[in-house]
Amino acid sequence: MILRAIAILAVLVATACTGAEPVFRPAELVVNPEAPVAEERDVAHESPPSGPLLTVLVSPTDLTTAFRGVPEVVVAGEMLEEDIREVIDAVDLLTWPDGVPVRATVEYVAPMPEATVPEHRFLVRPATDLASGWYALEVQPLSAGRFLVASARDAAPSRARFRVGSGPVVRGVSFSPGDTEVGVSLSLSERIVDERLVADLVTVEVDDAALSCQTRGAEYLGELGRDSIEVVCPRFDLEANVTIRLNGELLTSIGTALEVPFGSSRTELTVNPVRGGLVLDEVALLASRPAPSHDRPRR
């Protein structure tokens, strides 16, 4: 019998903070034991690598609450060393919405040798445990033609706002227009438990007039609760602004209350189905709002 234990924990890169900007840059690349040796090559004068795009995913997804664990960026595909460094340099962890940098390191975790999908992971480890509250994991724009960032928009950073600790929020709204009705669905970041009829949980108003909306699907949220609220309302002008109001406190099983995130009101939001898109991506609607300082639902 052979008993052998080998441990390799290598710090490959120690990049100091750059410039006078008081933003902490991820400074340390820790490579896990399975890290492959990146292919050495002369990159001088070399055109950008061709081949399949590297798909970039951010965990948690935007407007996640009750987050536990370590935020991470996952890149699927065959990465070169310069790709890895580019991602490390592009990742920031901030408080939200005030944007104060959080001291953290980025730990690179290479795919396991027999991974069915080569997923490179970049764990953003805070220097100390994150206190309860909101944070944002940002990925600055990466090389076009090399990376495909699923949640990126234009040249803006890809941003995932998340909350440590329970604090459910409305993640988005979608509208499903039919000939005589419009389905209205709220996506929630946590499960809400409430014994009222689903249709009684929200009020939908168009031009200051409340619509008579009915439950779509299950009439009640059930004991497990649900992370969506779906009602169907009489057909209304999709060009009009729609106000959705939360009726009373909508609580999780542990008693935390649902809110509208970062809005002027914690219980009310106004959206425009047409300008937001008729078939709305739940996150896209909220993510397409103005800059953080104006971080509130469209009106």
Add this chain to the structure above:
Amino acid sequence: MCGGVVNSPRIRCAISWLIAATILGGGVGVVLPHRAHAQSFLYHPMAAGETVNIPIDWRDEDEWFGDPYPNFAPIGTVPRTNRYAANQNHRIRIIGNPNVRRPRVHFWTLRMNSVAVGGLADSFRVQWGGTNYGESWAWGDYGSNPSGPDVNTLGLLIDSATANYSLMHPGAYLNFRSGPAWSGSGAYFESEDQGFRIASMDFIGTGSQGTWIVPTLNAHERVLGVLLGGGSTNGDTVDFRLPAHATGRYTVQLWLDNPNSGDVLLWANCGSLPDATHFAAASNTAPASSYPGWAGATLDLPACAAGWYVTATSTSPQNHIFHLTWGVHAADHELTDIRIGTAPPVGTPAELATVRATFQRAAWLFHGWTGGVWAVRDFRIYVGTDCNTVWPNDQFACGGGLCRFCLLNAPESATCISNTSISTGEITLCRNSWANAYVIAHEMAHAYAGLSDEYDTVSCGAPGTRVTMSTCGPSVMGSNSWNANSFCNALSHRTSLDDLLNAAGSFVPNWNNDDARDCTGGWHWTNAGNAWEHVNVHHAIFDMPGTITPHNVTYFPLFATDPRFGWFTN
């Protein structure tokens, strides 16, 4: 589900749930967590040197060896999970919480010469994930006494004394390779039909937590997990991640080694780890009373481009060993409305009950054998059809459509042979066979996955020293009565014994354990083009993620049937 408050809305809710369960369920609804399961999702701590020994349930055995109950008298019988057949090359991933730093596996062999000195390519190894970091392995004859005391148990231990390893990351692997099962009259007879048996496992702490990285489980990877008994609401938590896939549906199956050890829950969330208020799907282990001897949980998840994060939790004071595997399949590998015709006089209530039970189990078997690539969602029975008549009538015998199955009354014989039509894909089953889920799933593998039979055996050597062995012992396409819970693969398949012969044509065994080579340098574990690789090709064509690792074909316990697969619409 909806109980707890006696008022009319609640009652309506409960009723509607029951109706749904009845329609889908074959009698057993999906068991979901309830508020009592709310917990803190903490990792159970381990003190320095603390050792938790968990026996592997003796009743759980023969997973890859073959189930002794192919005809499904299931109530009161159990699946087999810890005994391994010959001619196998398997890898099991061992996961746990980050406080578990030193795993040890106790095992023994079941029969003298099962892992014989000089046995071909026999080895048993425990190692950390990655590239052979910290491994402990064994080969040779360690004796055996399956009916006697546990005196010959060998424990293989790895630790993380010089690293921050844990069962969370990088996790451990249990690799075992069992050489061919010989038969014949030669000097090299070696029966390994009963392979290895795991006796128990130790989980040892160091007083500190290892690296916190949620492990990513590969598709079709076979996992053995440990949840330490907390005896409090904190319990224990094991986290893992499934790779991102934008289009495929995921199926996660967990079952307990000891079905009576208590509740274990599976939670899943797309894009981040779940917790009690933050999960997209959850499933509780079905109570053992539903299927005596088996308690499992299933998640049937939609596509998730951000990757599913899955957590197994327990609040039980008992320790748990759980088995887990998962697969992913594209939409065009989901079969629905599979029509079953019964030629008169087949169709009594008792017969139809048998048909329903066996086809449901066959759906699970086929799903597991193909590593989750295929999913048969539902069947429909048409009683008293002309499915056994000639073309073209047979093409319209089941409600105007083709009967994918035609069940005949005649027993299996020279005049009634269960088979799959090459031209139509129609499956004919004789009386003996439509009550046998293995046969049904075997024929599905012909009809849907395009796999061939692998009944053949090969032999070589002069009379008196001739060696004979099956083309592939564990292939379900080879036999439905033994070693029949997986497909053959490139590591265990052979079509020739040539590589066991020396230049003079005499059989020469290989004394170099573990390298799987004979004296001429030929590989014993060679030859693609077999059943598993066929499935692998299919998965590549149909948008499956990456390359399937052939070590472990997904195995689902025999009784892991629930409403998600193989339900009947009439």
